[in-house]
Amino acid sequence: MNNQTTAFIAIVGRPNVGKSSLLNKMLGQKIAIVSDKPQTTRTRIMGVLNRDEAQVVYIDTPGFHKPRNTLGNNMMRAVQSGLSDVDAVTLVIEASPKFKVDAENLPKAELELIAEIKKRKLHAVLAINKIDLLKDKHELFDIILAYTKQYDFDAVVPISALTGDGVTALIDEQLKFVKPSPHFFPDDVVTDQPERTMVAEMIREKLLQLLDKEVPHGIAVDLERFYERDNANGEPILEVEAIIYCERESHKGIVIGKGGNVLKKVGSSARLDIEEFFGCQADVKLWVKVKEDWRNRGGIIHTFGLD
Ligand SMILES: Nc1nc2c(ncn2[C@@H]2O[C@H](COP(=O)(O)OP(=O)(O)OP(=O)(O)O)[C@@H](O)[C@H]2O)c(=O)[nH]1
């Protein structure tokens, strides 16, 4: 008990660099949704890792970007609050071949994040993600050089959140930041997200994966009902009823799809995730409604728990 140590570590970076994928990989369990669309994560998400006497509490944050609506402003506040009161930061960048490093011209969002880290005098590890996409590993040298010019990182670790390459080495670096302190979470807790939020997010993930352009960004999922009952054989079954909100009448038809095919796909793949996570059968019913311009309406944003 009295040997317990703890570290709070924020995971920050541009949208889509793989922060949530990394969190899931480090925990060995999927708790944060992932998609190929930027701005997938909308709130701060805590993930808890226990290693012997050490507990690391990760804070996954929305991708750092210039906000264009009230929701975006809230997301950037979530990044700021993710950076306060942590022991260290993991700055995630991507070593994508489409992103040629120009030491004098790093992405503005990353420079702003580094400025925040400097201002707060935080310990920081640089995680260079997606190295599985690099054909020539020598390119890493330029990347490391360009970023270490900007900040005195405690460590630089090339990783792939997809294959798991380098992830253990990254955890080892982060474990160096623990301090003597009782654990903040019981050892069987993996995340601070309520079950209802997890379920709504699993549904939103499928929509992000299936839809394109502006439509997925204007979507919110609100769980109407979520309860367990016994089926005819006396086995537990989770009943999930959710409303998918979109921003425009024209988006509604896209979300439903021809003959309801999109909605059916969303429901069945979300059901599989829910069943796996809760370890029992689930039944998912979905409805689609329109709330014009909700991403600029504070009251609605609040109802969706996004403030
Ligand atoms: N090839 C490859 N793809 C990856 C890797 N890590 C993440 N991805 C992909 O990158 C995309 C974005 O991943 P996310 O984990 O959602 O990224 P994020 O940084 O959390 O994004 P936001 O929440 O929008 O800020 C997804 O399509 C992932 O599958 C990696 O190591 N290699």
Ligand SMILES: [Mg+2]
């Ligand atoms: Mg994310």
